[in-house]
Amino acid sequence: MLRTVGTRERRSHLSAPRVPTVGIDIGGTKVMAGVVDADGNILEKVRTETPDKSKSPKVVEDTITELVLDLSDRHDVHAVGIGAAGWVDADRSRVLFAPHLNWRNEPLRERLAGRLAVPVMVDNDANTAAWAEWRFGAGRNEDHLVMITLGTGIGGAILEDGQVKRGKYGVAGEFGHMQVVPAGHRCPCGNRGCWEQYSSGNALVREARELAAADSPVAYNIIERVGGHIPDITGPLITELAREGDAMCVELFAEIGLWLGVGIANLAAALDPSCFVIGGGVSAADDLLIGPARDAFRRTLTGRGYRPEARIARAQLGPEAGMVGAADLARLVARRFRRANRRRVERYERYERAGRR
Numbered sequence: 029m030l031r032t033v034g035t036r037e038r039r040s041h042l043s044a045p046r047v048p049t050v051g052i053d054i055g056g057t058k059v060m061a062g063v064v065d066a067d068g069n070i071l072e073k074v075r076t077e078t079p080d081k082s083k084s085p086k087v088v089e090d091t092i093t094e095l096v097l098d099l100s101d102r103h104d105v106h107a108v109g110i111g112a113a114g115w116v117d118a119d120r121s122r123v124l125f126a127p128h129l130n131w132r133n134e135p136l137r138e139r140l141a142g143r144l145a146v147p148v149m150v151d152n153d154a155n156t157a158a159w160a161e162w163r164f165g166a167g168r169n170e171d172h173l174v175m176i177t178l179g180t181g182i183g184g185a186i187l188e189d190g191q192v193k194r195g196k197y198g199v200a201g202e203f204g205h206m207q208v209v210p211a212g213h214r215c216p217c218g219n220r221g222c223w224e225q226y227s228s229g230n231a232l233v234r235e236a237r238e239l240a241a242a243d244s245p246v247a248y249n250i251i252e253r254v255g256g257h258i259p260d261i262t263g264p265l266i267t268e269l270a271r272e273g274d275a276m277c278v279e280l281f282a283e284i285g286l287w288l289g290v291g292i293a294n295l296a297a298a299l300d301p302s303c304f305v306i307g308g309g310v311s312a313a314d315d316l317l318i319g320p321a322r323d324a325f326r327r328t329l330t331g332r333g334y335r336p337e338a339r340i341a342r343a344q345l346g347p348e349a350g351m352v353g354a355a356d357l358a359r360l361v362a363r364r365f366r367r368a369n370r371r372r373v374e375r376y377e378r379y380e381r382a383g384r385r
Contacts, residue, residue: 152198
């Protein structure tokens with residue numbers, strides 16, 4: 029059992045040591061870990077399936093530890109950063125709630141710090157992805173950035189002047205649960221009409237399956253593609269058909285994009301950022317989604333025509349963004365580990381010299 033050397037974060041990435049760190053992205057289906065250098069380059073990456081959520085949190089912690097130790101065999105790792113799909117408290121030590129894992133008020137940083145010989149940093153995965161895009165991707169040189177991650181639902185993050193804004197309790201950025209349609213579609217969160225019920229991977233697939241189930245003539249192509257088995261209709265399939273020019277799939281992306289643009293305009297009214305970065309799996313549709321979103325944003329933005337418009341860009345780092353961002357944020361705490369290591373070496377050398385006398 030190893031004890032961490034400290035968890036206090038240094039605030040500026042400019043003063044962080046240029047040392048390799050490990051980033052970990054924990055989702056509902058996979059745990060991905062990678063060694064990342066100070067320029068955001070992935071030196072090595074390993075991946076495994078997420079243990080079943082019915083198992084104890086310790087099983088997931090064991091998986092994380094195994095991946096870190098595996099990478100540490102081949103790399104000089106100075107800190108570990110974790111991006112978790114869930115709510116992380118303001119101290120970035122506990123996962124308050126993770127919808128895809130059996131974590132409820134889980135002291136993840138403390139548990140892992142007790143098993144690893146380097147500092148550990150825990151954050152929400154959308155925060156780590158936004159940090160990566162700000163440092164190395166589509167949001168470089170932006171001083172006010174909002175990231176929106178479109179996957180099964182909608183996540184998000186806010187960066188201002190090089191700082192992630194986490195809110196008083198650490199759970200800022202849950203944009204997907206803003207209510208946009210009173211008494212609208214039921215959301216798994218328990219409310220109705222949440223934004224993610226109209227602009228997300230789930231919304232895209234739901235609409236396609238409903239048209240297919242109704243045997244709509246516009247759905248014949250996708251019905252034929254899945255052999256009439258409607259549950260086989262997935263987001264990647266809809267994206268593929270839309271790129272091939274399937275009219276229904278193109279229209280579905282236009283509708284998802286419209287709702288995306290409306291939500292972005294609302295966020296612009298509240299936060300007034302200079303840039304919105306759109307990430308997550310659904311963003312792979314690129315202009316099929318981003319184009320309609322930009323159009324809807326311009327039509328819906330309050331004060332349109334009399335104010336500067338935020339730039340809307342697709343994320344550049346893909347599915348590794350959360351991992352890269354977690355590693356880079358962890359680099360901010362790596363200096364304490366290096367100093368402690370240096371002090372240990374100096375003490376050892378003093379003892380050696382004293383012994384030789």
